[in-house]
Amino acid sequence: xxxxxxxxxxxxxxxxxxxxxxxxxxxxxxxxxxxxxxxxxxxxxxxxxxxxxxxxxxxxxxxxxxxxxxxxxxxxxxxxxxxxxxxxxxxxxxxxxxxxxxxxxxxxxxxxxxxxxxxxxxxxxxxxxxxxxxxxxxxxxxxxxxxxxxxxxxxxxxxxxxxxxxxxxxxxxxxxxxxxxxxxxxxxxxxxxxxxxxxxxxxxxxxxxxxxxxxxxxxxxxxxxxxxxxxxxxxxxxxxxxxxxxxxxxxxxxxxxxxxxxxxxxxxxxxxxxxxxxxxxxxxxxxxxxxxxxxxxxxxxxxxxxxxxxxxxxxxxxxxxxxxxxxxxxxxxxxxxxxxxxxxxxxxxxxxxxxxxxxxxxxxxxxxxxxxxxxxxxxxxxxxxxxxxxxxxxxxxxxxxxxxxxxxxxxxxxxxxxxxxxxxxxxxxxxxxxxxxxxxxxxxxxxxxxxxxxxxxxxxxxxxxxxxxx
Amino acid sequence: xxxxxxxxxxxxxxxxxxxxxxxxxxxxxxxxxxxxxxxxxxxxxxxxxxxxxxxxxxxxxxxxxxxxxxxxxxxxxxxxxxxxxxxxxxxxxxxxxxxxxxxxxxxxxxxxxxxxxxxxxxxxxxxxxxxxxxxxxxxxxxxxxxxxxxxxxxxxxxxxxxxxxxxxxxxxxxxxxxxxxxxxxxxxxxxxxxxxxx
Numbered sequence: 001x002x003x004x005x006x007x008x009x010x011x012x013x014x015x016x017x018x019x020x021x022x023x024x025x026x027x028x029x030x031x032x033x034x035x036x037x038x039x040x041x042x043x044x045x046x047x048x049x050x051x052x053x054x055x056x057x058x059x060x061x062x063x064x065x066x067x068x069x070x071x072x073x074x075x076x077x078x079x080x081x082x083x084x085x086x087x088x089x090x091x092x093x094x095x096x097x098x099x100x101x102x103x104x105x106x107x108x109x110x111x112x113x114x115x116x117x118x119x120x121x122x123x124x125x126x127x128x129x130x131x132x133x134x135x136x137x138x139x140x141x142x143x144x145x146x147x148x149x150x151x152x153x154x155x156x157x158x159x160x161x162x163x164x165x166x167x168x169x170x171x172x173x174x175x176x177x178x179x180x181x182x183x184x185x186x187x188x189x190x191x192x193x194x195x196x197x198x199x200x201x202x203x204x205x206x207x208x209x210x211x212x213x214x215x216x217x218x219x220x221x222x223x224x225x226x227x228x229x230x231x232x233x234x235x236x237x238x239x240x241x242x243x244x245x246x247x248x249x250x251x252x253x254x255x256x257x258x259x260x261x262x263x264x265x266x267x268x269x270x271x272x273x274x275x276x277x278x279x280x281x282x283x284x285x286x287x288x289x290x291x292x293x294x295x296x297x298x299x300x301x302x303x304x305x306x307x308x309x310x311x312x313x314x315x316x317x318x319x320x321x322x323x324x325x326x327x328x329x330x331x332x333x334x335x336x337x338x339x340x341x342x343x344x345x346x347x348x349x350x351x352x353x354x355x356x357x358x359x360x361x362x363x364x365x366x367x368x369x370x371x372x373x374x375x376x377x378x379x380x381x382x383x384x385x386x387x388x389x390x391x392x393x394x395x396x397x398x399x400x401x402x403x404x405x406x407x408x409x410x411x412x413x414x415x416x417x418x419x420x421x422x423x424x425x426x427x428x429x430x431x432x433x434x435x436x437x438x439x440x441x442x443x444x445x446x447x448x449x450x451x452x453x454x455x456x457x458x459x460x461x462x463x464x465x466x467x468x469x470x
Numbered sequence: 471x472x473x474x475x476x477x478x479x480x481x482x483x484x485x486x487x488x489x490x491x492x493x494x495x496x497x498x499x500x501x502x503x504x505x506x507x508x509x510x511x512x513x514x515x516x517x518x519x520x521x522x523x524x525x526x527x528x529x530x531x532x533x534x535x536x537x538x539x540x541x542x543x544x545x546x547x548x549x550x551x552x553x554x555x556x557x558x559x560x561x562x563x564x565x566x567x568x569x570x571x572x573x574x575x576x577x578x579x580x581x582x583x584x585x586x587x588x589x590x591x592x593x594x595x596x597x598x599x600x601x602x603x604x605x606x607x608x609x610x611x612x613x614x615x616x617x618x619x620x621x622x623x624x625x626x627x628x629x630x631x632x633x634x635x636x637x638x639x640x641x642x643x644x645x646x647x648x649x650x651x652x653x654x655x656x657x658x659x660x661x662x663x664x665x666x667x668x
Contacts, residue, residue: 015653016646025646027653029661039503040548047505048471050640053650059664079501086503097664118662148548148577148639156643158650251666258660265658 002272004166005238006204009141009269013124015158023160029123030140031153032109033060033096035087036417037128041151042090053157055095059118060087062101063108064417068380068407071101080418094154107383107409110134110351114221115385117250121239121266126153131351131433133227137220138247139239139269141204144228164233165278167203168271173285176210181466182288183361184219185353185431185450187211188226189291189301191283197299200232203279206271207237211285217246218357225352226433229298238270290465292338293435293448295326300435302338304453304465310334329437330445331425338463341447345428346377346458347440348451349407350414353431354382356389358451363395365455365466366402372461377404378420380412404458416441429457471579473636474609477560479533481605481616482523483597487538491571494542494550508553528602534561536593536605542571542582551578561607563614563623565590576629577639583607583623585614592619609633 003011016025031054038060045052052058065080075081084101091098099105105112110131113119125135125142128150135142145159153159171187178187192199205227212220220237227235244263247253254262271277293301294308300323302309311323311334327334332341348354348362359381371377379399381387387409390396396406413420414432422428422444431454435446447463456464499511516522523529535554541564542550551574554562562580565587575582585593596616597603605616607623609630614621625633632642643650 016649025643025649027650027657030664040505043503043505048638048640056663056665082503097666118664120662123661152640152643155640156647156650157654158643160639160643252662252664254660254662261658262660 002275004271004275004277005139005206005236005269006141006164006166006234007275009122009124009139010163012122013141018160023162025158026124026161028126028153028157028159029057030113030118030125031058031157032113032125032127032132033058033087033150034063034109034127034129035083036064037147038090038150039083039086040147041128041154042094044151045094045154050155052094052096052154055097057157058096058154059113060091060096060098061106061109061112062087062099064411064415066101066410067418068410068412068420071408077419104384104388107381107385108351108354108411110221110225111354111382111386114138114217115250115383117247117253120247120253120262121243122269126159130228131225133233133235134221134225134351136224136227136234136236137217138243139236139266141234141236143233164204165202167200167205167232167279167281168277169205169207169281169283170209171207171211171283171285172209173211176214178211178285178288181290181452183450183452184215184223186288186291187283187285188223188229189293189298189448190288191281192226192230192299193291193301194283195230195281197229197297198231200227200230203232205230205232205235206277207235208271212237213240216357217242218355221355222352226298229433239266290450290453292429292453292463293446294330294332294338295323296329296435296437297322297326298433298435298448300326301448304338304463306338308332308334308336308338308341339468341463342427342461343375343429343447343457343463344426345422346371346375346454347380347413347428347430347432348378348454349380349382349412350432351382351411352433353451354380354386356386358431359386359390359395360393362451362455363398365452365469366404366458367398369402369459369469371403371458375458375461377402377458378407378413379404380407380420381409383409402458413440415439416444422446429454429463471636471638471641474560474579474581474633476606476608476610477533477581478604478606479560480528480531481534481536481593481597481603482529482532483594484523484535484537485594488540488543489537490544491542491547491550492544495547495553499553500547500549505552506556508549509557512553512557526601531558533558534563534605534607535559536563536590536597538590539564539566539587540568541566542568544568546570546574548574548578551575551580555580563590563593563607576632579633579636579638581607581609581625581633583614583625585621585623589621592621
């Protein structure tokens with residue numbers, strides 16, 4: 001019987017097949033590191049007198065804590081400062097390459113890996129961050145790990161893992177395209193609303209179908225990024241010509257004869273026709289319209305044209321109670337049209353939607369228009385490269401002219417570990433990935449949206465799509 | 471981690487059940503960047519109370535904690551085990567442990583010894599009547615002994631073997647270091663490295 005893409009990559013990395021109850025031991029090709037989940041891992045190595053086995057397969061960057069203004073000044077928050085300084089000390093001591101704040105390659109770890117060409121088809125990629133699933137867009141097996149596992153990979157370049165099941169997410173439309181104004185973020189939000197935040201638990205997802213095949217690499221990264229919001233540790237897309245074209249010529253991509261050998265190997269990385277997934281899901285993209293969340297988990301989403309749901313109409317008791325609590329937290333009335341929900345803040349950025357195409361999309365909508373009175377719009381590029389690229393295209397001027405704030409690179413308001421936070425009761429339309437209570441700041445209320453919806457919302461001041469604009 | 475065969479130290483009676491990880495170490499201590507130094511956060515809220523057992527001599531020098539059922543419930547934070555070990559505990563005895571805590575203990579070398587609740591009661595009385603009584607925990611024999619009281623404890627064979635051998639997760643994997651090296655040797659040279667190209 002044939003194998004799925006995930007199974008092929010898994011099998012290629014077996015250092016040792018587990019016997020009986022023992023897990024498999026997998027080799028890790030690329031280990032990405034940041035300042036929040038690594039300090040105790042390095043400290044553990046130090047205590048045990050162990051070195052980093054493969055510093056040359058490890059890369060660190062500063063992202064979660066870094067400020068996005070006054071980046072040349074010392075970090076004001078002492079906890080953030082300590083974490084960043086600790087990362088620098090650890091990387092120096094253990095010989096791990098690091099892109100620190102103000103470096104031209106600094107940025108969110110999941111933006112940095114792909115743009116350097118380090119993320120390649122068929123690799124195993126791990127990082128102490130759940131959105132490591134992003135890298136699956138290249139046909140890599142990529143997933144988040146905890147601090148103990150970070151230490152384990154640093155010391156051994158391997159991870160003991162139990163085999164996961166596979167789930168196909170088939171996204172199709174009649175012509176393979178999404179409707180005007182609909183993006184892969186909307187596909188992700190619709191998928192999570194359909195299967196639930198636990199729907200992918202225990203599975204590696206594989207996104208397939210003509211819509212997925214038609215997406216750009218950056219759009220594919222957005223959808224793989226949010227696999228974890230569906231409960232799946234990893235999400236993958238088979239590499240194809242789009243993937244190869246994106247990689248060719250990047251700093252760490254293979255060159256010359258190596259490139260040809262690599263592409264030949266990458267072409268094998270697809271699910272065999274006779275392979276069987278443990279589960280299959282179908283998403284009809286024909287009717288898909290811009291999607292927004294109304295609640296406090298990423299599965300609580302609806303098309304923008306709908307109204308805030310009435311919990312009384314929800315049959316499942318757990319879901320009903322969750323919806324009631326969510327509406328109370330979000331300060332929303334059942335039945336209110338989502339298009340009438342007013343926001344205070346619009347955030348464009350994050351490892352989900354902080355890449356150049358996302359900024360171009362938002363700029364295209366906001367260009368020549370103004371951010372609505374009383375609304376604050378933050379645009380935070382996912383990396384310094386994205387920032388410089390955007391500035392070379394004049395996008396920073398477009399955003400500034402509209403009244404938005406143009407920032408430096410980092411995770412920023414996605415999780416508010418730096419000063420970019422919502423105040424209690426404030427409401428945001430955010431291109432990030434989690435709308436949990438307090439995620440963007442204590443008492444903050446988050447609506448997850450695409451960059452197009454974010455920009456249109458900034459102009460109108462209420463949740464909107466580009467078609468609502470004059 | 472250090473191998474564990476037997477340990478003898480002052481027993482500390484903690485007459486509480488459902489000691490959750492927020493009690494063992496509150497969340498405010500989680501922002502640190504080290505794996506050591508968590509002893510000040512151990513039972514931080516309770517230690518504000520002068521009558522708390524760890525504020526009493528000779529218990530403050532204890533290394534064998536004897537607690538009620540359902541020890542270590544709540545969050546998965548590994549800091550709970552670090553805090554106990556940083557303080558100086560090598561063994562926690564209880565009549566029932568939370569699964570994640572038990573797993574985290576095994577990984578760090580803290581012995582979580584499960585004994586019957588009536589035996590916990592006997593130990594409590596003994597330690598309270600004669601503060602400073604030493605408790606000997608023998609992992610080879612799977613016994614807990616204090617004065618003339620000797621009771622058996624249970625622990626799964628796999629965890630026992632790991633503790634006796636002193637193997638943490640990394641140590642377990644490094645037993646297969648040859649396999650890892652062989653795998654590395656066979657990896658294609660075209661695979662990417664993170665160091666900048668010369």
